[in-house]
């Protein structure tokens with residue numbers, strides 16, 4: 636796993652479960668810890684409240700203006716036309732150009748990566764027009780990326796023809812993985828895992844009404860057996876490895892991502908300062924004790 640996107644702070648829950656004050660506190664903490672990468676999207680938060688469309692990027696801009704910070708690396712997902720959770724989007728070159736200009740004006744040099752957000756198209760020629768347009772818009776220092784690509788095969792030639800490897804966001808946690816789905820694209824991309832906690836699954840506690848799982852309306856019933864198996868495996872692992880226990884789903888997600896050679900970086904979604912602190916300290920532990928967790932991965936894979 637390499638720089639610069641070893642860890643990237645996600646903003647999907649800002650203005651949803653995360654207040655403006657909390658978002659600013661998380662940014663302060665992230666920055667003070669030496670981290671610089673941020674992931675956002677035009678339609679964050681996807682909370683179905685149209686008044687909140689673009690709220691995450693607005694808060695990020697406000698924090699930049701207040702703090703005077705000028706060296707973030709901001710990854711922006713573009714194309715969605717609403718935050719109602721539907722797939723309404725526009726990936727035509729003209730719209731991509733307008734958005735590239737908007738984020739260049741908003742974030743300046745800190746606009747580090749332009750990323751397509753959701754694409755249900757199967758038409759390789761139309762896809763290629765979007766990808767070629769992005770490549771022509773981005774400066775040599777800017778990266779390209781893709782998130783929510785429904786037809787990976789239709790993207791393959793366009794991605795292979797790019798001058799530099801783009802980023803690809805893919806869900807990866809102890810319950811669900813999209814890595815096989817994106818298998819053919821992975822050798823030609825820098826793949827970044829998101830959803831490390833399965834959207835906020837708890838190993839040891841119940842869900843409050845303000846929890847991420849409840850607010851997103853995620854139904855965990857189909858995964859009940861898998862979650863029970865994970866809890867039992869983690870308990871067993873912790874008894875045998877009391878010095879390097881797994882304390883929550885997020886740590887488990889980070890561990891599995893770090894052990895997977897296909898993954899280049901991780902997107903994290905903390906909702907409070909303890910989550911940021913936990914992520915940073917656990918990532919240090921993974922650098923020194925990764926091999927301790929291979930047996931747990933084997934058990935969960937088996």
Ligand SMILES: NC(=O)c1ccc[n+]([C@@H]2O[C@H](COP(=O)([O-])OP(=O)(O)OC[C@H]3O[C@@H](n4cnc5c(N)ncnc54)[C@H](OP(=O)(O)O)[C@@H]3O)[C@@H](O)[C@H]2O)c1
Pocket residue numbers: 644645646647648652674675782804829830831832833834835836845846847848883884885886902903904905906909910911913914
């Ligand atoms: N989800 C997607 O479809 C998607 C797609 C592409 C990109 N992304 C990007 O990836 C970022 C992360 O995605 P995600 O929110 O789905 O990630 P996630 O890690 O699966 O879920 C985040 C939730 O997990 C809990 N959590 C986070 N860090 C924790 C920690 N250290 N310890 C214990 N619990 C922790 C929190 O739930 P509680 O608040 O309930 O405690 C938090 O709201 C997003 O913000 C976004 O920028 C997401």
